[in-house]
Amino acid sequence: MGIREVAKEAGVSVATVSRVLNHSGYVKEETYQKVIAAIRRLNYVPNGVARSMVKGSTRTIGLILPDITNPYFPMLARGVEDAAITQGYLVILCNTDNNPDTEAMYLSMLREKCVDGLVYVSSSSSTDHVRAFARHLPVVWVDRMPVGVEGDVVAGDDLLGGYLATRHLLSLGRRRIAFIAGPDGLMTAEERERGYRLALKEAGLVPEDELMARGDFQFASGRRAMTEILGRTRPDALFASNDLMALGAMEVIAEAGYRIPGDIAVVGYDNIMFARLAKPPLTTVEQPSYLIGVTACEVAMERIARRELPVQKKLFKPTLVVRASTQGERE
Amino acid sequence: MGIREVAKEAGVSVATVSRVLNHSGYVKEETYQKVIAAIRRLNYVPNGVARSMVKGSTRTIGLILPDITNPYFPMLARGVEDAAITQGYLVILCNTDNNPDTEAMYLSMLREKCVDGLVYVSSSSSTDHVRAFARHLPVVWVDRMPVGVEGDVVAGDDLLGGYLATRHLLSLGRRRIAFIAGPDGLMTAEERERGYRLALKEAGLVPEDELMARGDFQFASGRRAMTEILGRTRPDALFASNDLMALGAMEVIAEAGYRIPGDIAVVGYDNIMFARLAKPPLTTVEQPSYLIGVTACEVAMERIARRELPVQKKLFKPTLVVRASTQGERE
DNA sequence: TTGTATGCGTTATCAA
DNA sequence: TTGATAACGCATACAA
Numbered sequence: 001m002g003i004r005e006v007a008k009e010a011g012v013s014v015a016t017v018s019r020v021l022n023h024s025g026y027v028k029e030e031t032y033q034k035v036i037a038a039i040r041r042l043n044y045v046p047n048g049v050a051r052s053m054v055k056g057s058t059r060t061i062g063l064i065l066p067d068i069t070n071p072y073f074p075m076l077a078r079g080v081e082d083a084a085i086t087q088g089y090l091v092i093l094c095n096t097d098n099n100p101d102t103e104a105m106y107l108s109m110l111r112e113k114c115v116d117g118l119v120y121v122s123s124s125s126s127t128d129h130v131r132a133f134a135r136h137l138p139v140v141w142v143d144r145m146p147v148g149v150e151g152d153v154v155a156g157d158d159l160l161g162g163y164l165a166t167r168h169l170l171s172l173g174r175r176r177i178a179f180i181a182g183p184d185g186l187m188t189a190e191e192r193e194r195g196y197r198l199a200l201k202e203a204g205l206v207p208e209d210e211l212m213a214r215g216d217f218q219f220a221s222g223r224r225a226m227t228e229i230l231g232r233t234r235p236d237a238l239f240a241s242n243d244l245m246a247l248g249a250m251e252v253i254a255e256a257g258y259r260i261p262g263d264i265a266v267v268g269y270d271n272i273m274f275a276r277l278a279k280p281p282l283t284t285v286e287q288p289s290y291l292i293g294v295t296a297c298e299v300a301m302e303r304i305a306r307r308e309l310p311v312q313k314k315l316f317k318p319t320l321v322v323r324a325s326t327q328g329e330r331e
Numbered sequence: 332m333g334i335r336e337v338a339k340e341a342g343v344s345v346a347t348v349s350r351v352l353n354h355s356g357y358v359k360e361e362t363y364q365k366v367i368a369a370i371r372r373l374n375y376v377p378n379g380v381a382r383s384m385v386k387g388s389t390r391t392i393g394l395i396l397p398d399i400t401n402p403y404f405p406m407l408a409r410g411v412e413d414a415a416i417t418q419g420y421l422v423i424l425c426n427t428d429n430n431p432d433t434e435a436m437y438l439s440m441l442r443e444k445c446v447d448g449l450v451y452v453s454s455s456s457s458t459d460h461v462r463a464f465a466r467h468l469p470v471v472w473v474d475r476m477p478v479g480v481e482g483d484v485v486a487g488d489d490l491l492g493g494y495l496a497t498r499h500l501l502s503l504g505r506r507r508i509a510f511i512a513g514p515d516g517l518m519t520a521e522e523r524e525r526g527y528r529l530a531l532k533e534a535g536l537v538p539e540d541e542l543m544a545r546g547d548f549q550f551a552s553g554r555r556a557m558t559e560i561l562g563r564t565r566p567d568a569l570f571a572s573n574d575l576m577a578l579g580a581m582e583v584i585a586e587a588g589y590r591i592p593g594d595i596a597v598v599g600y601d602n603i604m605f606a607r608l609a610k611p612p613l614t615t616v617e618q619p620s621y622l623i624g625v626t627a628c629e630v631a632m633e634r635i636a637r638r639e640l641p642v643q644k645k646l647f648k649p650t651l652v653v654r655a656s657t658q659g660e661r662e
Numbered sequence: 663t664t665g666t667a668t669g670c671g672t673t674a675t676c677a678a
Numbered sequence: 679t680t681g682a683t684a685a686c687g688c689a690t691a692c693a694a
Contacts, residue, residue, distance in 0.1 A: 002671050013681045018673060025674095026679050043463075048443040049383045050671035053686050058380060060423075060444075068412075069405045071604070078400050081426055090440060092391075093424040095412055109421060112379040113391070132374075219604075247608055273402070273550075277578055279610035333687050344665045349689055356690090357663050381687035384670050 001042055010038035021046055052114065061300055062110040064094045064103065065121035065142075070217070071244065071272040072289060073121070076142070079293020080119050087301055089116070098183075104129040111136065117300040119293075138303040140296045144187040152303060154296040154314045156287040158188050161318035162195020165239045165267040165285050168320055170203050174237035174265055178211045180225040180249060182241040189217075192241040192269060211235055215245045222248025230256055235264060237326075243268035243275045243284055250278060250325070265326040280324035287318050332373055341369035352377055383445065392631055393441040395425045395434065396452040396473075401548070402575065402603040403620060404452070407473070410624020411450050418632055420447070429514075435460040442467065448631040450624075469634040471627045475518040483634060485627040485645045487618040489519050492649035493526020496570045496598040496616050499651055501534050505568035505596055509542045511556045511580060513572045520548075523572045523600060542566055546576045553579025561587055566595060568657075574599035574606045574615055581609065581656070596657040611655035618649050 003021075007014045012031060019025040020035045027035075038044075052058045063080050065073050077093065084091045092115060094106040103122075107129050110118065117138035122130070122145070131149055133139065141153040169177050179196050182189025197207050213228045215221030222245030229235065230252065238253075240246035246268030250260060258264050260280055268275060271286035299312055334352075338345045343362060350356045351366045358366075369375075383389045394411050396404050408424065415422045423446060425437040434453075438460050441449065448469035453461070453476070462480055464470065472484040500508050510527050513520025528538050544559045546552030553576030560566065561583065569584070571577035577599030581591060589595050591611055599606060602617035630643050 003673095004671080014672085015674085015681055015683090016679090019680090022673080028679060031679080045439070045442050047445060047671050049380060049389060049445050050686090051673075052380045053384055053671080053688095054673045056686080063424075067409070068399065069409050071402070071405075074400045074402075074405055077424070078398070078426060081399075081424060085436075088440075090423050090425075090444060092421050093394075093408070093412060094421075095409060105416075108376070109419075111376055113421060114378065114380050251608075274605040274608065277582075277605065278608065334689095335687080345688080346665060346667095346690080347663090350664090353689075359663060362663080378687050381670090382689075384672090384687080385689050387670080 001044055002047065003044075006035070006038050006042055006044050009042055010035045057116055057304075058114050059088055060090050060092060060113070060115045061297065061304075062092045062094060062106070062113075062115040062118045063121075064096060064106060064110075064118060066098050067095050068093065069095075071274070072242070072270050072287075075289040076121070076293040076296075079290040079295075080297040081293075083294040083297035084301070089297075089301065091119075091297075100129075107133050117304045119296045119300055138300055138307065140300040140303070142292065142296045150311065152299050152312045154292055154299060154312075155316070156188075156289075156292060156318050157315045158191035158318075159195045159198070161269060161285040161287070162192035162239070162241070163199045164195070164318065164320045165192075165269065166196045166199035168283070168322070168326065169237040169239060169265055169267060170199060170205075172237070172261075172265060172326060175205065176208075176211060176233075176235045177205075177237040177239060178213075178226075178229050178233075178235035178264075179207070180222060180229075180238065180240040180245050181212060181214045182245075183216050184214065189241055196239055208233075215240075215248075217242050217244060219244045219248045221245055223252050225249065226252040237265040237267075239267045241269050243270045243272045243282060246282055246284070247274070247278055250282070261324070261326050267326060271321050275321075276323065278325070283323045283326040284321050285318045286321045288316050292316055332375055333378065334375075337366070337369050337373055337375050340373055341366045388447055388635075389445050390419055391421050391423060391444070391446045392628065392635075393423045393425060393437070393444075393446040393449045394452075395427060395437060395441075395449060397429050398426050399424065400426075402605070403573070403601050403618075406620040407452070407624040407627075410621040410626075411628040412624075414625040414628035415632070420628075420632065422450075422628075431460075438464050448635045450627045450631055469631055469638065471631040471634070473623065473627045481642065483630050483643045485623055485630060485643075486519075486647070487620075487623060487649050488646045489522035489649075490526045490529070492600060492616040492618070493523035493570070493572070494530045495526070495649065495651045496523075496600065497527045497530035498533075499614070499653070499657065500568040500570060500596055500598060501530060503568070503592075503596060503657060506536065507539075507542060507564075507566045508568040508570060509544075509557075509560050509564075509566035509595075510538070511553060511560075511569065511571040511576050512543060512545045513576075514547050515545065520572055527570055539564075546571075546579075548573050548575060550575045550579045552576060554583050556580065557583040568596040568598075570598045572600050574601045574603045574613060577613055577615070578605070578609055581613070592655070592657050598657060602652050606652075607654065609656070614654045614657040615652050616649045617652050619647050623647055 096102045121142040143155045145153045210233045213225035215225045226249035268284040271284045275282040275284045427433045452473040474486045476484045541564045544556035546556045557580035599615040602615045606613040606615045
């Protein structure tokens with residue numbers, strides 16, 4: 001059953017049915033009621049595909065992110081979806097695992113599906129696919145924008161976050177502050193490291209290689225990195241560039257017989273739900289991930305509506321959440 | 332640029348272009364190459380919307396769940412998406428917060444968008460909306476099917492899970508086993524409770540009201556429920572019907588000065604990522620949530636392909652993961 | 663092996 | 679205020 005059957009049932013033309021459906025044009029109250037009644041009787045639902053075709057818009061946005069299973073992303077995704085639905089947009093979820101091939105595949109599928117825009121939590125290299133895509137469609141970059149690509153971006157201020165975390169440890173009198181870096185080439189991770197270095201420098205300290213190791217933002221890599229570090233030196237603090245790695249590191253620290261924060265104070269990043277449940281509760285840098293998601297989606301929808309808008313860059317300030325992993329007392 | 336321009340560029344008809352696009356019908360190798368070349372030159376991407384219209388299929392499935400922010404769901408969602416993509420399906424994510432109005436809204440949007448099928452992690456009441464919807468479209472119910480609705484269902488065996496958890500505590504010699512129930516009317520929750528009661532009964536015990544409280548599967552409600560229970564009695568074990576509530580309860584237990592598992596042994600349900608990071612690590616019933624997601628999506632795609640297939644019910648056995656919250660030793 | 667023409671279910675333009 | 683009809687971009691039946 002399509003608009004045709006409804007028209008016949010109501011004894012009017014398809015044009016009239018379309019008008020009542022879209023509240024467009026003039027239609028007599030009486031006719032309106034007839035059509036509404038027919039729609040009810042037939043339990044008619046307009047076909048969005050046909051509508052999309054003629055309107056040139058699908059009211060759909062794609063959300064591309066590394067892995068919804070990573071505890072940082074659900075909040076962000078939720079923000080995107082909540083914002084989308086307020087304007088009648090639906091969101092298609094795509095997990096890329098940071099795999100460029102997977103990214104490329106989703107990109108081409110989304111383009112073919114004619115999504116109206118994209119919220120893109122990129123993580124790895126900027127491929128040509130991405131660049132080409134961004135020319136065709138509104139793309140809002142979250143947390144990271146590949147080099148050489150212009151566009152809207154919504155992100156947390158990771159430089160500031162790294163700086164705050166490190167400053168906090170310094171203010172506690174810690175001087176040998178270990179650092180677990182994130183994936184190489186990932187802007188988010190690099191900025192946090194820059195913040196770390198900046199704070200050290202301000203304090204007249206020099207970052208030492210033996211205090212640093214690299215992880216991939218997963219729990220297990222936090223364990224590995226901390227094992228590495230403890231194997232060659234003895235820090236009095238740790239700043240891990242995300243909570244998952246911080247949690248992994250804390251396990252290793254405890255297993256090695258050190259006390260947190262007595263021997264080693266620990267700061268993470270993200271304030272995922274379980275940071276406060278850790279033993280001891282983890283001091284961390286909180287990002288307003290829900291808000292970031294909401295904002296990214298809003299920017300995307302704005303741009304969809306007005307392609308010629310000036311480029312927007314929105315940076316959200318992180319805040320330090322101090323807990324027992326640095327303070328020694330219960331939250 | 333549509334198929335027309337490609338046809339002109341290649342010097343053939345649109346039908347031929349369509350044929351090479353779909354690998355259908357016969358086309359001479361030479362012609363094939365010409366068309367491919369034209370597609371490349373024009374950087375042509377077929378319009379999926381138009382294709383959907385004529386094919387009557389969007390290669391899209393809707394995933395409806397309570398809240399992606401709840402740590403149980405990301406894995407499930409990931410499973411659904413991974414399965415979907417293997418057959419070229421995209422998935423639309425919908426968070427309902429268990430709100431019937433929100434469910435109804437998404438349902439009607441998804442129907443209008445002409446998704447080919449639905450994976451439905453329902454939680455609350457079966458509304459008429461849902462029932463009407465299920466008649467129009469393949470729906471696979473995950474973990475719960477509203478009463479009065481026929482259809483495919485993929486779920487964990489919660490009765491068995493509740494039984495296993497309780498039996499484990501009983502085998503440890505515990506006799507006063509507290510229980511934190513899930514939301515009223517939620518099948519998953521009720522089955523776990525049935526398992527609890529069954530095990531008690533088998534052991535010749537009678538469930539006591541003072542040992543039971545109800546939560547809503549959120550962390551905070553675990554705290555509340557445990558506070559309630561400890562306020563009126565003194566159990567020697569706790570089975571919480573999900574990990575989040577178990578974690579909340581553990582906090583309260585510790586704050587009250589009891590030792591886990593010495594005074595009170597604790598078992599949760601789900602084996603979310605952070606169960607093993609809790610202090611002490613939480614014994615829990617593991618559901619193969621990723622597999623459940625994969626399977627649900629596969630069943631949905633099967634039914635999309637063959638509507639007349641017999642109804643499928645797939646129940647996944649849970650397994651008990653024993654950790655220090657009941658055993659007293661490190662994992 | 664290829665081309666022509668029709669229809670998918672809407673919206674929008676133009677006439678009436 | 680309403681109706682007839684031409685797109686929208688593609689797949690496909692049928693003809694050639």
